[in-house]
Amino acid sequence: MENKTEIIIFIIAAMLLMICLALGILIFFVVHRKKMLEKEAKIASIERDKTTEIFKASKEAEEREREKVAKELHDGIVPALSSVERNLERCLKDFENDRFDPLKLRKEITYIEETIETVRGLSHDLIPRSLMAFGLIKALSDHVARLNGVNGKKSYFENISTFEEQLPFTMAEQLNIFRMCSEILNNLSKHAFYGYLKVTMDNPDSSLMIDFIHDGKGITNEKIVEAENSNTGLGLKSLKSRAIILNADINYTTEDDTSCVSLKIPLK
Amino acid sequence: MFNVLVYISIFSVVIPLSCCVIKFSALNKELRALFLYIIISFLAEIVSLILQQNQITNYIVQNLFTMFECTLITYIFLNRFDSNKSKLLIKIFYFIFVLIALIIFGFMKGINGSDNLVSTYESCFFILLAWAYFYKLMTEKNISKLNQFYFAWINSAILIYFSMAFISFLFNKFIGQLEMSLYAIVYAPHLITSIAYNILFGLGVWKIKLKS
Numbered sequence: 001m002e003n004k005t006e007i008i009i010f011i012i013a014a015m016l017l018m019i020c021l022a023l024g025i026l027i028f029f030v031v032h033r034k035k036m037l038e039k040e041a042k043i044a045s046i047e048r049d050k051t052t053e054i055f056k057a058s059k060e061a062e063e064r065e066r067e068k069v070a071k072e073l074h075d076g077i078v079p080a081l082s083s084v085e086r087n088l089e090r091c092l093k094d095f096e097n098d099r100f101d102p103l104k105l106r107k108e109i110t111y112i113e114e115t116i117e118t119v120r121g122l123s124h125d126l127i128p129r130s131l132m133a134f135g136l137i138k139a140l141s142d143h144v145a146r147l148n149g150v151n152g153k154k155s156y157f158e159n160i161s162t163f164e165e166q167l168p169f170t171m172a173e174q175l176n177i178f179r180m181c182s183e184i185l186n187n188l189s190k191h192a193f194y195g196y197l198k199v200t201m202d203n204p205d206s207s208l209m210i211d212f213i214h215d216g217k218g219i220t221n222e223k224i225v226e227a228e229n230s231n232t233g234l235g236l237k238s239l240k241s242r243a244i245i246l247n248a249d250i251n252y253t254t255e256d257d258t259s260c261v262s263l264k265i266p267l268k
Numbered sequence: 269m270f271n272v273l274v275y276i277s278i279f280s281v282v283i284p285l286s287c288c289v290i291k292f293s294a295l296n297k298e299l300r301a302l303f304l305y306i307i308i309s310f311l312a313e314i315v316s317l318i319l320q321q322n323q324i325t326n327y328i329v330q331n332l333f334t335m336f337e338c339t340l341i342t343y344i345f346l347n348r349f350d351s352n353k354s355k356l357l358i359k360i361f362y363f364i365f366v367l368i369a370l371i372i373f374g375f376m377k378g379i380n381g382s383d384n385l386v387s388t389y390e391s392c393f394f395i396l397l398a399w400a401y402f403y404k405l406m407t408e409k410n411i412s413k414l415n416q417f418y419f420a421w422i423n424s425a426i427l428i429y430f431s432m433a434f435i436s437f438l439f440n441k442f443i444g445q446l447e448m449s450l451y452a453i454v455y456a457p458h459l460i461t462s463i464a465y466n467i468l469f470g471l472g473v474w475k476i477k478l479k480s
Binding site for chain 1: 395399402405406412414424427431432434436439442446450453454458461
């Protein structure tokens, strides 16, 4: 009889255990699924935010580019052409009054040539021809070569990457990288007061690394963040926007006599 | 009290049955199989009750019902899993069930014999299927609200009922030999889960949206 009672207790306990197990699995499943869905929603939200940020950054970069072109046209080319127009009208009047001076006309031709040069420079700034024709390596090499000797500063470009001519980036991405390099070089020319600049291109750890090593005044990442947050750091903001678009990192380091700006772009 | 529980358990089948009738036009092939299973279950319960009241053994009804039950629920799950691997595994488990049932009912004890191995195997099989289905649901992203998904209710019903039934079936012979008062104590949890089983089935069928 005692044995029978023990078996009955065992059976009831086993039944309860099985029910608890079934309910436990059910609860675990519901809770786990809920957590999983929440996690997925969070990831989707982060992705959405990132996409929005990239879109915003690309729009900002585009706007700044337009502003730059508009400023260049408004402040440089339009006044120059207006001045040439006025002077040519004067030349015409002089010609009608038999007081024509060929030297004055020569002067205007020089003005026009200068304006053509400005337009060429602006066009090069918009999309460098060497970039379109030969890619980023050549364009950057040309750009650095043009800086060599300006105000007695020495600039060199060295490609130590495994890429000889073409990089595994789309033309739009190469243009973006070129603009970043151009902005960095411009900032270095304006603020670093270097005498020697070496630009190297390498491809360690599935990324493209462009280092701007110079002997001028260096800057740290902290100072850059401060400058980015100030109203005057438009160029730095543009750099940051482009870095977001390319998923790139910009690192500023400085030592006793050498400083470096490193641009790291992940390869696809 | 126990008799009341027995009657509630038997007639609780009316809940999913009514739901199936109301939502009949919206039932897909697996739910139609479920509907057929509920009808067979209801008929088996009634026939068993009549046989029991006339002191006639109802093993033949129980054994035949187990065969139908396993076939219909396996068919339902076969329609719920998408991968060929899962389907093949279900078919193998079902084939083993048929083999055991054939050996036991065909050669060893006969269709009118008392047996618990077939039903215990069946319970085990369905517990595993219910677990596997919940695992599949975990990775499915197209179901946003689980409580609105009909098969989540049906799968819960299967998991809860067969988890309990597994022990009842395993100790079937021992429970059957107990005097009425003890039998009532041991068998009552089975009846309660049976009622829950039917209610959850009803809820599952009710979640099906009627075609406009």
